[in-house]
Amino acid sequence: MNLKSIIGGVAVGIIAVAQISCKPNNKGGASGSSELAGDAAQKVYVAPGTHDEFYNIVSGGFNGQISIIGLPSGRTLRVIPVFSQSPENGYGFSEETKPMLNTSHGFVPWDDSHHIALSTTNSIHDGRWAFINGNNTPRIARISLKTFRTEEIIELPNSGGNHSSPFITANTEYAVAGTRFSVPPDDKADVPISSFKKNFKGYISFVSIDKNTGRMGIKFQLKTPGVSFDLARAGKGKSADWFFFSTYNTEQANSLLEVNASQKDKDFILAVNWKKAEQYLAQGKGKKEAAKYAHNVYSDKVHSATSTIMTEVMTLDPKECPDMLYFIPCPKSPHGCDVDPTGQYIVGSGKLAAVIPVFSFDKMQKAIAAKTFDGNFDGIPVLKYDAVLHGEVQKPGLGPLHTEFDGKGNAITSFFVSSELVRWNIEKLEVIDRVPTYYSVGHLSIPGGPTAKPWGKYVVAYNKITKDRYLPTGPELAQSAQLYDISGDKMKLLLDFPTTGEPHYAESIPASLIEKNSTKIFKIEENAHPYAAKGEKEAKVVRKGNEVHVYMTAIRSHFTPDNIEGVKMGDVVYFHVTNLEQDWDVPHGFAIRGALNAELLIMPGETQTLKWIPTKVGVTPMYCTDFCSALHQEMQGYVRVSPA
Ligand code: CUK
Ligand code: CUA
Structure with missing residues (x-):
């Protein structure tokens, strides 16, 4: 055919x-x-x-969020905002959470997220974190499975489309990301698109994850030939030092109209020995390159995020690092690339192929030792298909995508x-x-x-x-x-x-x-937010030039202060609302008429800030949005705005 x-x-x-x-x-x-x-x-x-x-932790695709669903009931328990602003709870609207959505392009309050990876120890779920990719403006997010909130987002430089991510190594040492679109490296971006073969590069990012805190960092990036990375899996057991990526567009076409891409009978799975890469780094083979990316971290102690723009990454060039990368031929546009529980078998899924090829890790090792190569692709050895193949599942169905075990x-x-x-x-x-x-x-x-x-x-x-x-x-x-x-x-x-x-x-x-580790409240005495009012006595209104800072408390069923005067046109008002409750499942909300953002939803013990710029003279009402007690409706107040 x-x-x-x-x-x-x-x-x-x-x-x-x-x-x-x-x-x-x-x-x-x-x-x-x-x-x-x-x-x-x-x-x-x-x-x-x-x-x-079971908790079923599901990517939201183009809503940029994560859904938490219970199995077997199929009930939706929660939607966690990750890459998208969420008016429901103020994520990406409050002063504290806005920095989470900062990127090298500025504030990007949306993304397309495809893949979940849960943290593992010895390749077994350990229930600590979920990771998810931002496909469009390349990012990886880490979500705490204690608070069910997004704690960290890191942008990936030198990447166009972060589809092949975040896949994690056996002990969650790394979340790994391969770029979907090869792109010219950061510093020489203005090149003709038709110069793809010459100027476009693929990059694989190795995002390190701190064992204890989960804190991410881009440890290094591997430069690869300009192909598209689609999906990936880490090895496990005997193959735990390796990573396997499916690729397409190995024709290196800059237009993927069918005549250009998918010409070849086989694309590749790229096998990466990441332990070797670490050794090369330790030997000083890495090069620092200029690269701009944002790294955003939310802290449960100050209840705020900070965003830092980073300016360089370490890169490794495979040409200087032999025996680190190998291509395995895989029939027709492989999509999923999955590794079985033993780590022995690697399953490729060619979307346009009539078989499912299953590769053997042992055979791959032998083929590498015996140099059973079929030439090379851009300097990287291509292993012989038959030498690595465990076998093919014949006529399994049409359009294989993904495999689980x-x-x-x-x-x-x-x-x-x-x-x-x-x-x-x-x-x-x-x-x-x-x-x-x-x-x-x-x-x-x-x-x-x-x-x-x-x-x-x-x-x-x-x-x-x-x-x-x-x-x-x-x-x-x-x-x-x-x-x-x-x-x-x-x-x-x-x-x-x-x-x-x-x-x-x-x-x-x-x-x-x-479930046993789930956070119920934040301890008020541990609240280190600079604008926290940890009791009604600390509630106050402080003017700094044209900024008005309201240190406000919320507890069933009133705000303190609830009548605010002295605000003038031209002022910028910050409502820093501290929820004094120390009881599970008692958030308070805060909204003010005409605010150009959203509400706040403040968890027990937490402080969150809504910025408000009055647009007219007069008295403006504000209220709690979350039905918190029998007197919830009475949880309201006024702000008086006078002429400048
Ligand atoms: S992809 Cu969605 S069906 Cu983005 Cu993981 Cu295969
Ligand atoms: Cu607080 Cu309703």
Whole structure:
């Protein structure tokens, strides 16, 4: 088949799937509902007052946020703002959180986030942090799984499109990011686009993570040939020193119209020995290069973020670092690149390929030792496909995207075009079960599925097309997830549930690893915010030139002070509101008429600041927005603004 007929086939496949699958059945429901086992309802029923078994931590795609969903119920428990401003709680609007969204381009209050990575110890979930990528303005964020808040965001220089991220090493030493768009390095940006082959470079960022605090830093960047990095996984066990990236556009075309890219029969998986890279760094092979990027950190002690613009990074040039990088040929536009729980097998998923190639880490080691190469690509050795291949799964389905593992020696792969999940045995390379998804599944998530210890039990499919699964809501429908029971021989559909944004990847983790550590309050005596009022006696109004600082307290059910006079036109007013409560789940809100930002939602023991520039003379009301007590409605006040 030539490329046109493959792509044509894919397109026809999509249409066929959409047409066949989207016919509602005669009961008015969606297709597939008749397949439900009678006990499905019981399996997903979480009785009132009881808790879910797993946290499902889901990327929000183009909403730039993270959803926390309970499994098996599919209930949304929380939406955590990461890269997007959130008027609901003032994230990105309050003076304290605005610096979180600072970048080398200025304030960027949105991103497109695809991939979640949960921290691991020995490649097993440890329940400390979640990491997520900003695809558009390249960033990686770290979210605390104690506070469920974004604690840190680091920008990635020399990167265009941070899709291949954040994938983490076995002991969370690094979050790793490969650039999707090769770009000219920072210092010589003004070059013709047609000079791609000469001037464009790929970069892989190694973002170090502090063992105790989680604090990130860009330890170094690897310069690579100008290809597109798509997805990646760290090795584990025997392969823990390695990282594997899927790549596309190895034609190095500057336009990806089909004639340019996807010409080749095979693209590559790039194997990176990151321990070697560390050795080269220690030997002084790194070079400092100018690069501008923001590093933003939120502190729970001062309840504020700071943003620092960094100006250089350390880079490693593979030309000076032999035996560090190898290319493995992989059929047709590989997307997912996943490593099994033992660390022995690396699964590639060529979107336009008719097989799933499975590579063997042992064979790769042998091929490297024997130099079984098939030439080189831009100076990097290309290993012989057959020498590294464990085997191919034949005719598994159409359009393989992503693979997770069930911990019983099997893999489950999502197929976008044929719209199904397929379970296959890793050793034998045999398909053992398949089940349809509604419709066109992207990522999938098995609890612990990418780790050395899959918790198994369920798989969730995150579907790209929803069609008739829910009541129609106009041209746009909720994105859809589906929960399947994988505990038996046959995968069984249990539940459909809507999600927010466009979920791409998700990870699921036993609730027991997180719930006991969850933060309930911030201790007021530890509040080190410079404008905190730690009791009503400390409440005051202080003028500094044309700035008016209101040190305000909130406690059920009043603000102190609640009548503020002496503000003049031309003043800038800062309401520093400290929530004096020391009780779980009692936030107070704060809003003022005409404010050009949003509200504040202040957690117990915390101080947050709303900036307000009065626009007219008169008396302006303010109030608490969160129903906090029987006298919540009375939690209000006034600010008087006089002429200048
Ligand atoms: S990608 Cu979304 S289906 Cu951005 Cu991980 Cu594969
Ligand atoms: Cu405080 Cu409502």
